Amino acid sequence: MTAYPRHAERLSVLGTRGRLRELAPAAGLDFASNDYLGLATSPALRDAVTDAIRRGVPVGATGSRLLRGNHPEHVALETMAAQFFGSEAALYMGGGFQANQAIFSALPMADDLVLHDALIHASAHEGFRLGAARTESFRHNDVADAERVLRGWRNSGGRGRVWIALETIYSMQGDFAPLADFAALAARHDAVLVLDEAHATGVYGPLGRGFAAEITDCPVIALHTCGKALAASGALVCADRAVIDTLVNRARPFIFATAPSPLMAVAARAALEHLQRGPDCIATAARLRAHAHACARRIGYDLPPGQILPILIRSDHAALAAARKLQRQDFDVRAIRPPTVPKGTARLRVSITGNLGPDDISALFTAIGDLKQKDFQ
CATH class of the missing domain: 3.40.640.10 (Type I PLP-dependent aspartate aminotransferase-like (Major domain))
Known part of the structure; x- marks a missing residue:
């Protein structure tokens, strides 16, 4: 018996809607952080x-x-x-x-x-x-x-x-x-x-x-x-x-x-x-972004040219399930759901960080393309 029944009820409703948030550790390839230049461990x-x-x-x-x-x-x-x-x-x-x-x-x-x-x-x-x-x-x-x-x-x-x-x-x-x-x-x-x-x-x-x-x-x-x-x-x-x-x-x-x-x-x-000092990390980030967008276009996504690639799925539950499947493949991608984004626009937020290589990015978009064929509803 909880001392906060109304809060527990609201949390239950969030879970039913696919919007319950939980703290999850960093694991797998970093497609989720904002470490765009890879400086955090430099x-x-x-x-x-x-x-x-x-x-x-x-x-x-x-x-x-x-x-x-x-x-x-x-x-x-x-x-x-x-x-x-x-x-x-x-x-x-x-x-x-x-x-x-x-x-x-x-x-x-x-x-x-x-x-x-x-x-x-x-x-x-x-x-x-x-x-x-x-x-x-x-x-x-x-x-x-x-x-x-x-x-x-x-x-x-x-x-x-x-x-x-x-x-x-x-x-x-x-x-x-x-x-x-x-x-x-x-x-x-x-x-x-x-x-x-x-x-x-x-x-x-x-x-x-x-x-x-x-x-x-x-x-x-x-x-x-x-x-x-x-x-x-x-x-x-x-x-x-x-x-x-x-x-x-x-x-x-x-x-x-x-x-x-x-x-x-x-x-x-x-x-x-x-x-x-003009390091190579900014140029490297630009090359990785360009590669990511080329990979995204190959599976049908023509997105704004930045380092944040929103893969729109719409359904809260489908976005959450897709993120979990990618995480099981060692890709740390997170689902973004309302109220962070408008209702009906749940998405995967793919962040191109400095902790990745071109092969990592290619592998992620191949996996997203496979999911798109059967799971993005």
């Missing part, structure tokens, strides 16, 4: 952290950064990140979820509008909920619809600033935002572009800087997570100094959170230094 990061421990850098920050938790390694990372990503300043926080909460709860003001893509990450929605500004969505990647909503707000009396929130690469779709068009829209309306670069950082742009640094037509706030291609943890908000100082003074997810481990700041800085 000598570059391992040696940097080992050296930092020898130098006496502590494991834990032991307090918020406004108390005693502000370590020189945090500051060193921020200094380098601002230079690397081409911003005036940077702020290191505990993670991308926390950073999105901070941005959208602390920066837009009560008379402003946050205009966001319909498929933007859940963490941004948490920031919207905590913030004072009005929020409106537009159809995914639809610049014309965004302008329609913006003009409607202006025509109804909206007089504050507009903040246009996008992901440069969408984490479940794998597609890219049309940034040039959104930058032009922002310039026409004196708006700020808030760009979540989580899945572009380290992989796209010169030396893996992402896309935000190339935009000069309008103000830009860029979020670069450190736990994906950079293979550490935490997140960097890169923006004008006034934005960073506002977050330090007003963002509750920053003010009231224990600072990230200084060792993770060391690891993130080592990853940026590794990229700055």
